[in-house]
Amino acid sequence: MGRIRRLVLDTLKPHEPSIIAMAEELSVLEGISAVNISIYEIDRKVENAKITIEGESISYPLVLEVIEEMGGAVHSIDEVVAGKKIIDDAVTLQD
Amino acid sequence: MSWFRDVLRGIREYDNLANIGEIARRYFAMNAFDGVLTIIGVLMGNMVAGVEDPRIVVSTGMATCVAMGISGLWGAYLTEAAERKRDLDQLSRYTLTELNDTRIGRASRVATVTVALVDGLSPFLAALVVLIPFLTVGLFPAISLAYYTSLGMALLTLFGLGLFLGYISRGNLILYGVKTVIAGVVSILISFLVGG
Numbered sequence: 001m002g003r004i005r006r007l008v009l010d011t012l013k014p015h016e017p018s019i020i021a022m023a024e025e026l027s028v029l030e031g032i033s034a035v036n037i038s039i040y041e042i043d044r045k046v047e048n049a050k051i052t053i054e055g056e057s058i059s060y061p062l063v064l065e066v067i068e069e070m071g072g073a074v075h076s077i078d079e080v081v082a083g084k085k086i087i088d089d090a091v092t093l094q095d
Numbered sequence: 096m097s098w099f100r101d102v103l104r105g106i107r108e109y110d111n112l113a114n115i116g117e118i119a120r121r122y123f124a125m126n127a128f129d130g131v132l133t134i135i136g137v138l139m140g141n142m143v144a145g146v147e148d149p150r151i152v153v154s155t156g157m158a159t160c161v162a163m164g165i166s167g168l169w170g171a172y173l174t175e176a177a178e179r180k181r182d183l184d185q186l187s188r189y190t191l192t193e194l195n196d197t198r199i200g201r202a203s204r205v206a207t208v209t210v211a212l213v214d215g216l217s218p219f220l221a222a223l224v225v226l227i228p229f230l231t232v233g234l235f236p237a238i239s240l241a242y243y244t245s246l247g248m249a250l251l252t253l254f255g256l257g258l259f260l261g262y263i264s265r266g267n268l269i270l271y272g273v274k275t276v277i278a279g280v281v282s283i284l285i286s287f288l289v290g291g
Contacts, residue, residue, distance in 0.1 A: 012190055014189075071198065
């Protein structure tokens with residue numbers, strides 16, 4: 001079974017619980033070593049948050065459980081890195 | 096002690112999510128105030144009607160306390176549950192997810208029950224405090240003294256509520272206390288004049 005080392009998620013969540021609480025809860029999950037959450041759009045009741053998670057072995061179902069328990073929804077999985085080390089996407093001629 | 100810290104953290108989190116503290120404080124002050132003024136009405140009614148039997152004062156007072164308690168509990172539960180369901184449904188429409196089984200949904204249900212309990216118990220307990228002299232009527236040489244002590248306790252309770260409101264608003268405690276006591280004095284005077 002391959003290990004997920006980085007996940008980038010586009011989520012929509014209510015203002016409360018705050019991204020501080022969400023980052024704290026995600027960061028203590030097993031296999032996760034760092035979490036970054038940034039808000040890129042704020043609405044009256046909800047906000048769009050980009051969640052970047054890195055670790056040795058990230059369990060996506062557990063991550064999803066925490067996000068949904070806090071009232072959030074994953075709109076899309078924008079990036080996944082799996083394997084023995086973290087690599088970024090390769091630059092191609094089209095870039 | 097870690098479980099205690101967890102419980103406190105949970106309470107704080109629910110309070111943040113559902114704004115329980117602020118609403119409960121408002122209900123507490125408003126309904127305790129209602130409770131004391133209502134029991135002043137009951138006491139004055141008994142007094143001007145010349146009721147000398149303390150059992151009658153206690154039974155009418157207790158019946159009023161219970162009615163206020165049940166009214167507060169029921170009314171606040173139904174109102175709060177309806178309002179919070181509406182808020183949760185609206186938030187669900189924004190997030191396009193079902194929020195009932197999330198922390199937000201649970202905090203909302205805890206808030207409904209907490210606010211209903213505060214709403215029911217505050218008038219009940221505030222009114223009960225005022226009735227204490229009639230529950231210990233054997234200590235008084237005359238029933239009229241029990242009436243005066245009860246009314247004094249009612250004004251004292253109102254003053255205490257005023258202090259509480261002053262503390263919340265970070266305003267002048269004494270001024271708030273005097274304002275709430277005036278409501279009690281006005282109520283006593285009007286009851287006295289109406290009762291003849």
